Amino acid sequence: MRTESEPTASPAQSSAQPSTEAATQPGPATGESATSAAGGRPTVMLAMNESSRVRVLVPAVRERLERVADVLAIGPGGPFLADPEVQAALGEVDVLLTGWGCPAITPEVLDAAPKLKAIIHSAGSVKHFVDPAAFERGIQVSSAVVANALPVAEFTAATIVLSGKRAFRLGAEYKANRQRPDHSTVPGNYGNTVGLLGASRIGRLVAERLRAFDLEVLISDPYLSATEAAELGAELVELDELFSRSDVLSVHAPLLPETVGLVDARLLGLLKDGSVLINTARGRIVDAAALEQECRSGRLDAVLDVTDPEPLPADSPLLDLPNVFLTPHVAGAVGNEVARLGELAVSEMERFASGAPLQHTISAAELGRIA
Numbered sequence: 001m002r003t004e005s006e007p008t009a010s011p012a013q014s015s016a017q018p019s020t021e022a023a024t025q026p027g028p029a030t031g032e033s034a035t036s037a038a039g040g041r042p043t044v045m046l047a048m049n050e051s052s053r054v055r056v057l058v059p060a061v062r063e064r065l066e067r068v069a070d071v072l073a074i075g076p077g078g079p080f081l082a083d084p085e086v087q088a089a090l091g092e093v094d095v096l097l098t099g100w101g102c103p104a105i106t107p108e109v110l111d112a113a114p115k116l117k118a119i120i121h122s123a124g125s126v127k128h129f130v131d132p133a134a135f136e137r138g139i140q141v142s143s144a145v146v147a148n149a150l151p152v153a154e155f156t157a158a159t160i161v162l163s164g165k166r167a168f169r170l171g172a173e174y175k176a177n178r179q180r181p182d183h184s185t186v187p188g189n190y191g192n193t194v195g196l197l198g199a200s201r202i203g204r205l206v207a208e209r210l211r212a213f214d215l216e217v218l219i220s221d222p223y224l225s226a227t228e229a230a231e232l233g234a235e236l237v238e239l240d241e242l243f244s245r246s247d248v249l250s251v252h253a254p255l256l257p258e259t260v261g262l263v264d265a266r267l268l269g270l271l272k273d274g275s276v277l278i279n280t281a282r283g284r285i286v287d288a289a290a291l292e293q294e295c296r297s298g299r300l301d302a303v304l305d306v307t308d309p310e311p312l313p314a315d316s317p318l319l320d321l322p323n324v325f326l327t328p329h330v331a332g333a334v335g336n337e338v339a340r341l342g343e344l345a346v347s348e349m350e351r352f353a354s355g356a357p358l359q360h361t362i363s364a365a366e367l368g369r370i371a
Contacts, residue, residue, distance in 0.1 A: 020088030025113040042353055043092050043115075047076055048099025048122065056099055056122045056342035064345045068353040069095070076102075080109045087112050095352060097345060099123050118352055122345035124148045124332075127257040127367055135364035142358045144318045146201055147344040148333050153205030156250055156280050160206075161213065163248045163276040164189035168325035169301050176322060186272070187247055190214050196234065197248030197263070198281070199224040199287050203252035207232040218242050243270035248278065255282035265290035268300065276301040280331040292317060295324050305331040 017315045044065070046053060057065065065071060080103055081087050088114040093117055096105065101123040110116065110133055118140040119130060126143050134141060162168065167184045173181040192215050199221035210233070212218050217234040220242040229236035245250060249271060253259050263277075263286040271277070271294075279286055283306040294300040301323040310329065318324045333341060348358050 006291060031129070036319075040070075042069045042094040042349075043072065044095045044097050044349070045072045045075050045089060045093045045341075046099075047080075047102040047105075049101030051366070052099040052101055052122070056345070058339045058342060059340040061339060061346050064153040065097075065349055068350050079103045080105070094118070095120060095203040095349065097122060097349065098129070099345075101339075104129050104131070105134060106131050109135060110134060110139070115324050118142065118358070120345050120348045120352070120358075122341045126362055132364060132367065135353065135367075136168050140352075140358055141362045142348045142360045143362050144341040144344040146360060147340045149201040149205055150340070151333050151337045152202045152280055152331045153209060154207050155305070156252075156278065157201070157209040159278055159280075160194055160210065160215075160248050160250060161189060163278060163301070163303060164192045164215075166274075166276070166301065169323045172322035172325070183276075188327060191216065192247045195220070195237075195242040196252055197221075197239075197242060197249065198252035198254070199214045199228070200252045200254060202280070203250075204232055206250065206252065206362060207234050218245060218278050239267065240270060244272075246271065246275060248276045250278040251281045251285055253281055253285055255284055260284050261287045263287060263291075264292075268294050271300060273299050274301070276303060278303045279307075280305045282306055283310050295321050298323060301325075303327075305329055 022264055046057075048056070072093070074085055074089055076083070076086050090109065092115065093113050094115055095118045096102075096113075096116065097107075098122050102121075105119065110131070116139055119126070119134060119142070121130075121141070122142045124143065124145045126141055141239060153202050164185070165188060170181050170183055171184070194210060194215050194217050196217065196219045197208060197220055199207075203219065203221070205216055217232075218237050218241070219232065219234040220237055220239050224236060228238045237245070251263065253262060261284070265287060268277070268287070268290050277291070277300060278287070279295065279302070283304075286308065288308040291300075291302060295302050296317055302318075303325045304318070305327045306329055307318070308328070312318060312326070318326065343362065348360060351358055
């Protein structure tokens with residue numbers, strides 16, 4: 001049994017940083033779902049590790065939660081049914097407020113929680129711990145993935161602008177050679193072509209932010225229409241055209257079996273000499289050997305917040321190349337940004353408690369194409 005004062009393992013990395021998910025859909029407006037059968041306040045169990053609770057449910061957010069719900073003092077420190085007290089408490093739970101470190105919510109867990117009406121996740125993807133049976137039983141499932149997408153989009157948009165000036169490579173050369181490098185051939189950002197691989201939540205947010213700049217934005221996504229792309233201020237193109245026209249190419253596809261190694265040697269070869277590849281999605285989407293070869297040749301620059309493997313081995317050539325800028329998977333919510341996830345989750349809890357529809361639900365149909 002895990003109580004509110006007992007620490008548990010560190011939070012696992014959210015897999016939702018780069019998802020190609022459909023727009024959120026509100027859940028059914030079922031006012032009776034907001035309260036327990038007795039008509040009182042909803043009963044909530046926190047299913048996340050200690051680190052997540054501290055970082056996500058900061059005091060002001062926790063106070064908001066406790067104003068609308070009764071928060072149980074115990075929660076899972078391991079599998080839900082491993083502790084008899086946790087299993088017994090599940091019988092009174094209306095909502096599971098989950099986060100990093102949440103154990104699997106299996107059909108057996110759902111059987112032990114007959115009053116459960118909603119799973120509200122204060123992190124990204126729910127795919128790896130919420131069993132499809134939850135959707136089959138009509139349980140609403142909500143995710144704070146959009147709150148985690150925002151800092152990634154901010155990070156990416158800033159990186160795109162800096163990449164247009166080749167700031168990362170020139171900065172590395174400046175430091176290494178102790179003299180100002182020649183920047184006469186730097187393309188700059190005016191009229192630069194930026195390609196977005198994937199119209200995920202993050203990809204869409206990036207496109208929206210790039211409207212502020214004099215850039216031509218291309219986007220490629222099999223689930224996006226030309227009209228939707230135009231509404232984002234982008235032109236919808238096929239994959240090969242995306243790579244051949246882009247000066248800066250940013251990856252925003254989800255990691256699915258069909259996207260592993262999607263950015264292969266052939267696609268990388270379509271990028272123009274001197275182009276920049278940015279990856280804030282998942283390392284395995286890009287063929288690691290092919291990318292290393294292109295970067296070692298000096299033909300391409302790369303800005304990588306994620307790699308394959310992650311972290312890189314100490315002898316990886318990418319660690320020493322001046323045309324490769326590496327960050328340690330920090331594009332997603334870090335530091336005080338994590339509280340935004342809790343704010344979104346508690347806002348969903350407030351809607352649930354009032355009988356209003358949830359705003360950030362995930363549907364069963366989306367599970368096949370989210371990370």
